[in-house]
Amino acid sequence: MSKNFFSTDQTSAAHPTDIFSVVTTKDYVITATGDSTIRFFDALNTGHALAHEIKTPHRTGIHHLSASPDADLVAAVGFDGSISLWSLLDGKEHSVISSPEKTFWAVVFSPDGAFLAATGIDGNVTVWDVRGDDPVACGYLETKGTPGLCIDYSNDGRYIATGHENGGLYIFDTETARLSFSLPGHTKSVRAVAFSPLSKLLAAAGDSNVVTVYSVKSSEMVFNLAGHSQWIMSLDWNFEGEYIVTGSFDKTLKVWSVEQTECVATQADSDGAIWAVKWTKTSGTSLPQGFVSVGSDKTVRWYREATGG
Amino acid sequence: MDSEAEYIIDDELSASNVLLERIECLILNMLSNSYDSANNSYKEMQIQLLNRRSSTYSMSKTMAIRKSLGNQAKQQTVSFPGLAASNSSRFAMLIHTLDIISNNLSNNSVVTKRDIFYKGKWLYKSQYEVDRMIDDIAATLNVSRHDLGIVASPKGIMAGYYVMKNCGGDITKIGNGTDVTLVPTMEADNVFIVLDDINYVLVIEKEAVFQRLVSSGFYNRPELGRALLITVVISLIEDGKGYPDVTTRAFIRSISKAYPALPLFGIVDSDPYGIHILGTYKFGSKAMAHESLNLATSSLLWIGVQLLGYASVGAYDVLSNSDRKMALRMLENVWIDCEEASDLRAELQKMLFLGKKAEMDVAGFNEGSGMIGYLANLLRINLAKHCDRK
Numbered sequence: 076m077s078k079n080f081f082s083t084d085q086t087s088a089a090h091p092t093d094i095f096s097v098v099t100t101k102d103y104v105i106t107a108t109g110d111s112t113i114r115f116f117d118a119l120n121t122g123h124a125l126a127h128e129i130k131t132p133h134r135t136g137i138h139h140l141s142a143s144p145d146a147d148l149v150a151a152v153g154f155d156g157s158i159s160l161w162s163l164l165d166g167k168e169h170s171v172i173s174s175p176e177k178t179f180w181a182v183v184f185s186p187d188g189a190f191l192a193a194t195g196i197d198g199n200v201t202v203w204d205v206r207g208d209d210p211v212a213c214g215y216l217e218t219k220g221t222p223g224l225c226i227d228y229s230n231d232g233r234y235i236a237t238g239h240e241n242g243g244l245y246i247f248d249t250e251t252a253r254l255s256f257s258l259p260g261h262t263k264s265v266r267a268v269a270f271s272p273l274s275k276l277l278a279a280a281g282d283s284n285v286v287t288v289y290s291v292k293s294s295e296m297v298f299n300l301a302g303h304s305q306w307i308m309s310l311d312w313n314f315e316g317e318y319i320v321t322g323s324f325d326k327t328l329k330v331w332s333v334e335q336t337e338c339v340a341t342q343a344d345s346d347g348a349i350w351a352v353k354w355t356k357t358s359g360t361s362l363p364q365g366f367v368s369v370g371s372d373k374t375v376r377w378y379r380e381a382t383g384g
Numbered sequence: 385m386d387s388e389a390e391y392i393i394d395d396e397l398s399a400s401n402v403l404l405e406r407i408e409c410l411i412l413n414m415l416s417n418s419y420d421s422a423n424n425s426y427k428e429m430q431i432q433l434l435n436r437r438s439s440t441y442s443m444s445k446t447m448a449i450r451k452s453l454g455n456q457a458k459q460q461t462v463s464f465p466g467l468a469a470s471n472s473s474r475f476a477m478l479i480h481t482l483d484i485i486s487n488n489l490s491n492n493s494v495v496t497k498r499d500i501f502y503k504g505k506w507l508y509k510s511q512y513e514v515d516r517m518i519d520d521i522a523a524t525l526n527v528s529r530h531d532l533g534i535v536a537s538p539k540g541i542m543a544g545y546y547v548m549k550n551c552g553g554d555i556t557k558i559g560n561g562t563d564v565t566l567v568p569t570m571e572a573d574n575v576f577i578v579l580d581d582i583n584y585v586l587v588i589e590k591e592a593v594f595q596r597l598v599s600s601g602f603y604n605r606p607e608l609g610r611a612l613l614i615t616v617v618i619s620l621i622e623d624g625k626g627y628p629d630v631t632t633r634a635f636i637r638s639i640s641k642a643y644p645a646l647p648l649f650g651i652v653d654s655d656p657y658g659i660h661i662l663g664t665y666k667f668g669s670k671a672m673a674h675e676s677l678n679l680a681t682s683s684l685l686w687i688g689v690q691l692l693g694y695a696s697v698g699a700y701d702v703l704s705n706s707d708r709k710m711a712l713r714m715l716e717n718v719w720i721d722c723e724e725a726s727d728l729r730a731e732l733q734k735m736l737f738l739g740k741k742a743e744m745d746v747a748g749f750n751e752g753s754g755m756i757g758y759l760a761n762l763l764r765i766n767l768a769k770h771c772d773r774k
Binding site: 091092093095109134135136138154155156178196222224240264347348350371 | 692702705708712715716721726729730733734736737739
């Protein structure tokens with residue numbers, strides 16, 4: 076059974092250069108790029124006007140973002156390897172995390188917004204308590220040391236997962252601060268990891284062009300999703316955990332049914348590689364569910380599910 | 385990355401330290417010997433140099449050393465203050481060159497002979513003086529020029545269509561395609577070049593690719609028209625990269641001034657070195673900052689190879705840690721922020737983001753068109769864009 080999504084809008088030249096990252100909150104679609112700005116687009120109203128913009132000190136450009144779930148902080152990682160935190164209420168800088176020995180790469184907030192976790196080129200994970208005025212490092216998780224490319228925090232707060240350049244895929248237990256599982260299956264770079272909303276499954280994807288889904292409890296692979304012809308750069312579960320959306324270097328987006336374990340929709344509107352894709356935060360609203368994608372063609376694309384069909 | 389010729393040599397650190405100590409010894413001995421303790425006064429300062437005959441000048445490093453230590457080598461004394469002014473200036477050259485060498489050794493960097501001459505024009509009267517001093521120092525220390533962190537200057541070559549004339553207007557040379565010649569030194573050779581007959585100029589980072597293009601007749605493809613192809617020859621022994629020398633840069637700059645409407649395209653590897661080399665043509669090098677107005681060609685357009693232009697990702701290589709560092713250093717430079725460098729900046733970011741790089745040699749490999757087909761297509765697109773702009 077296929078599912079219909081259609082493109083509702085696109086913001087061309089949303090940034091002057093590649094858009095490497097996108098996150099969604101109830102109100103905004105937030106993007107970050109090589110031009111070192113963070114832009115906030117109206118998530119609710121068609122037209123999706125640019126609401127505001129933050130000029131960050133990341134001169135070398137930004138490639139990863141995360142927004143805290145209660146949406147009062149957004150974290151940006153620059154090519155310079157530092158992390159900056161911004162208050163979403165007033166757009167002011169909250170704090171900067173940088174270390175001469177570390178090149179941070181990907182970040183994620185804990186589901187309660189109390190912690191920020193980052194992986195970096197040394198492959199290890201640092202966790203900070205971000206409740207105060209300044210982030211306080213409070214946890215450190217070690218891996219075998221190849222660059223970490225992606226990170227996610229499970230919704231129950233129990234686990235952190237990281238994907239690595241050499242295909243390494245790890246699940247850490249946040250209570251014991253220990254490695255729970257090292258998951259085999261990927262021999263090429265893992266560029267995206269995401270826990271299912273109920274924290275039972277972990278999806279990972281990257282240069283093998285396949286999404287692999289594991290049971291978090293047993294670490295067994297449950298199923299995989301094949302169909303992209305090139306690297307998968309990004310993936311995201313929808314709110315109910317029924318669908319996974321993926322964005323690929325092959326310029327397409329695919330929506331996969333978790334129940335049927337197959338592709339139910341493919342979108343091929345982009346002229347360039349897709350760098351990131353996220354479901355919009357529509358739960359609790361009357362809006363149909365949808366997703367946004369960004370990539371090398373500098374455009375933000377909005378999609379939503381066709382309803383009543 | 386500060387200058388066009390500064391790149392890192394990884395495994396020669398200990399040897400460098402030994403050499404550095406020997407140079408320091410040379411200077412310290414000179415200073416202590418110049419003090420006459422009996423009279424509590426200073427004599428003239430002297431350094432003994434081995435004088436290497438010019439016959440060994442262009443030989444490979446091992447050969448050159450052996451020969452320089454043979455019977456031909458003879459001692460010379462360089463002193464200050466000297467008997468004649470020329471002797472004093474030779475002393476100044478010696479100290480200056482030793483200073484450059486010490487710098488190379490302690491920073492593990494490399495400079496070209498050409499750089500030393502241009503940066504020391506106030507001191508050296510000719511390139512020959514530089515070359516001779518370097519060879520003498522190498523002979524004295526019993527090492528190769530390469531060990532001192534000094535490499536021969538790269539040389540520009542070209543093929544395609546052009547007419548070279550002297551100042552009297554007489555034709556001295558006609559390029560008719562396949563013949564490969566040295567890029568002329570505009571001032572010294574007293575020539576100028578006429579390019580009435582071509583559609584574009586293509587500057588290529590790699591000589592091997594240039595040679596393949598020349599032998600395939602790329603300078604006159606039906607869909608692209610006539611062209612002038614330029615590249616830089618690197619000495620393999622010296623492990624150089626495709627950084628252009630001053631002559632080649634001045635030549636390309638003079639083309640852009642004489643023919644502002646003629647499109648100038650540059651093609652380099654999609655790796656940090658490639659982008660830096662393109663940047664050196666386009667914006668000049670820090671080493672030659674004082675000359676960059678005469679040497680930089682801001683109208684040179686980077687057209688590839690582009691990391692995202694390959695239809696198959698199989699051609700990519702992993703970006704190493706040192707590649708990452710170099711890319712980041714470039715992103716932190718000031719020139720990368722200017723409008724004309726925006727596509728170079730974006731390309732570096734793509735490399736870092738993907739953790740990949742790509743060489744031009746394998747472009748088009750998976751498309752079946754091969755590298756030449758890939759480049760021809762790239763030029764076709766960019767020539768069309770150029771026409772649209774006009």
